Amino acid sequence: MAIRIALAGNPNSGKTTLFNALTGARQYVGNWPGVTVERKEGKLKLNSNSQQEDIILQDLPGVYSLSPYTLEEVIARNYLVDDKPDAIINIVDGTNLERNLYLSTQLAELGIPMLIAVNMMDVVRKQGDHIDLSQLSRQMGVAVMPLSALTGEGAQAAAQTAVQLAREGRSPSLPHVFHGPVEHALAHIEDALEHRHHGPLHHHHEGNLTHDGEAVPASLRRWYAIKLFERDEKVLAQLRLAADVRQDIEQAITACEAEMDDDAQSIITNQRYAYIQSLMTVALRRKRAAGELSTSDRIDRVVTNRLLGFPIFIAVMFLVYYIAVTSIGAVVTDFTNDTFFGTWIIPWLERQLPAWGVSDWLTGLMTEGIVGGVGAVLGFVPQMFVLFFMLAILEDIGYMARVAFIMDRIFRRFGLSGKSFIPMLIGSGCSVPGIMASRTIENQRDRRMTIITTSFIPCGAKLPIIALIAGTVLGGAWWVGPLCYFIGIAAVVVSGIILKKTRWFAGDPAPFVMELPAYHLSSLQGVLRSTWERGFSFIKRAGTVILLSSIVIWFLKSYGWVDGQFAAVEDMDHSVLAAMGNVVAPLFSPLGFGTWQNTVATVLGLVAKEEVVNVFGVLYGVGEGALDLVDEGAFDKLAPIAMNFTSLAAISFLTFNLLCAPCFAAIGAIKREMNNWRWTAFAVGYQTVFAYVISFIIYQLGMMATTAFQPMHLLPLALLAGLLYLVFSPNPHERTLKPQAAQA
């Protein structure tokens, strides 16, 4: 039978580093069922595992407490209470002991064998502070061990101890956290649970009874008593106590509240912290006086400075992008595209495959379709890796929290928080890592909204389209680029406002109460691992999706009906793709770009946004190298494309492609983060419909300005009015909602 150990702790406590150290490559990363929260599980790598059984380490979401209010907390506590792991390793940040132990007191009440691993002991020592681990252990009644996740000290020892605790199976003795009237009330509730509650224990995710007529297990009685005292919604729903039992408990609580002149939740929280404070007086000795500034504080004096904060932020971002995209990134990408694929691989294949007797069409499929298609996208993987690397460093040292801190004011206006800024910032390079970055947003509603709106910001792949339109049709107008970013940002804002008024996204704004963790030098290993994880995830996603779609699209564009026969076509005009384009094209005429070539280009933009430019090149007779021409700025050579657009139609086309569904790789990322096909479909559908409406309004109103007014013009006006109404009307959900417990 496998031993299961849960890893629990605050965010920023070094949990991930410990998890990686203990599981190495033997990790499985997914999502908790039905939600957008990441789930990590791994096999413990013990240096001395005498027994052959598997030891599974379950990483729980980083939480500060086990309240019923956030998704992460509910997931963590459901796992601990329902799935009952054999032991808990509670990782605690030694430089932040008080707040970290708050969670520890709650974990200790679950009746599961537990070990506290005090992390960052090396930093503690360096600061000159001293933590009396044995005193802590004695007072709390659990094993307490030192850990220095960065250097790796203590990880194996902690794991060994946890396994031993799991095998022994002894519940920890409860620390004496509560006193006086509270302890009295809790004892009363425990009594009620033991003797008077005979109801079945309902389990959360199944909904059907698994224990019939069984009372609350003894080891969990204290946990349930405290939750009942706090009037925890989830627990109340789960236990379904008889009316008289509930009344009895309620009386005990009310009496206590009156006596202590405070509400139940506050009473519990205060006593927990009071207990911890008393612990600190015996177990912790600080060197630094209370008013002194730590190194972190000193850095922040500059970094989040009123005047310098913003400029520094802009400088940092500029540097990141410069290194990732322009210098190193571009060099490696050019090499990959031009040399690796262009000069080595593709010509080699074109020679070798026929030489091996491979048929023409298969050769075509492999060179043009697969390698050509996949290669174009994989060509900018090096840039992605460099970008991921730089962003991982920023995240790891703790700078990203500062970014959210600085940007929060802006995002608060439309119901989000500063944390939503980071995905969008990353999205300006590439939506895929941007969407993945939404994981740090706690509130599921905000997370979903961020995922849906991140791809509105022009990504790197959309730049060639912008450049093409600006350079050829609009005569090199300087304002096109900034306009596109403006459109993207406006789309994010408008969508945020509108969506917040709908049922699925309405609600009290999630509390933005965020820790600003101390800066610390990240471990190179950790950063590399995170970079690799993201990069590989992107390759896998992009790889499979793009591979399949490249094959399909190559086939569709290379074959068609010629003289009544289905065969390979020389000219794409006769291909199946063109036929399909012709069918769909009328849909786009109200937007001003209803030719089959434009339709095909837009559709192929789903493979990779740069493909739009490539396809234009091929379909409008410029040849295969349109992307390179755009790169070089040879806009005169691209004139054949420009001939097909009026300025207005070009803007409409640009807007549509900027805002509509992102490339397949990004859609894949959306699916991964949403963990739900319906939400993914909603996201893509919303973006496309939004893009359509906006482009429609732009084109039609533009036409209206230059031609006579026609009855048909009422439609775009009506749509515009509708849009404005949606944005400016009051939120119907504002007054009616009460603070709700999280939906798991």
Add this chain to the structure above:
Amino acid sequence: MKTLRDVPVGADAVIKRLHGEGALKRRVMDMGLTRGTQVHVRKVAPLGDPLELTVRGYELSLRKQDAALVEVE
């Protein structure tokens, strides 16, 4: 009623009582802002909001509108 929002940057305050309810109040308490706790207002973000507080030895970011729910001595 004097609240955390009224405390000037660089000053200290002791928490008297928490107002508000539900998720916000719970989160504020869970993070260590409880009755009798001493808080130091470190700074304000460049755009004027949120506040950065030092509480129980660590740095916490709190919006001004939420700080208004924390009554201080």
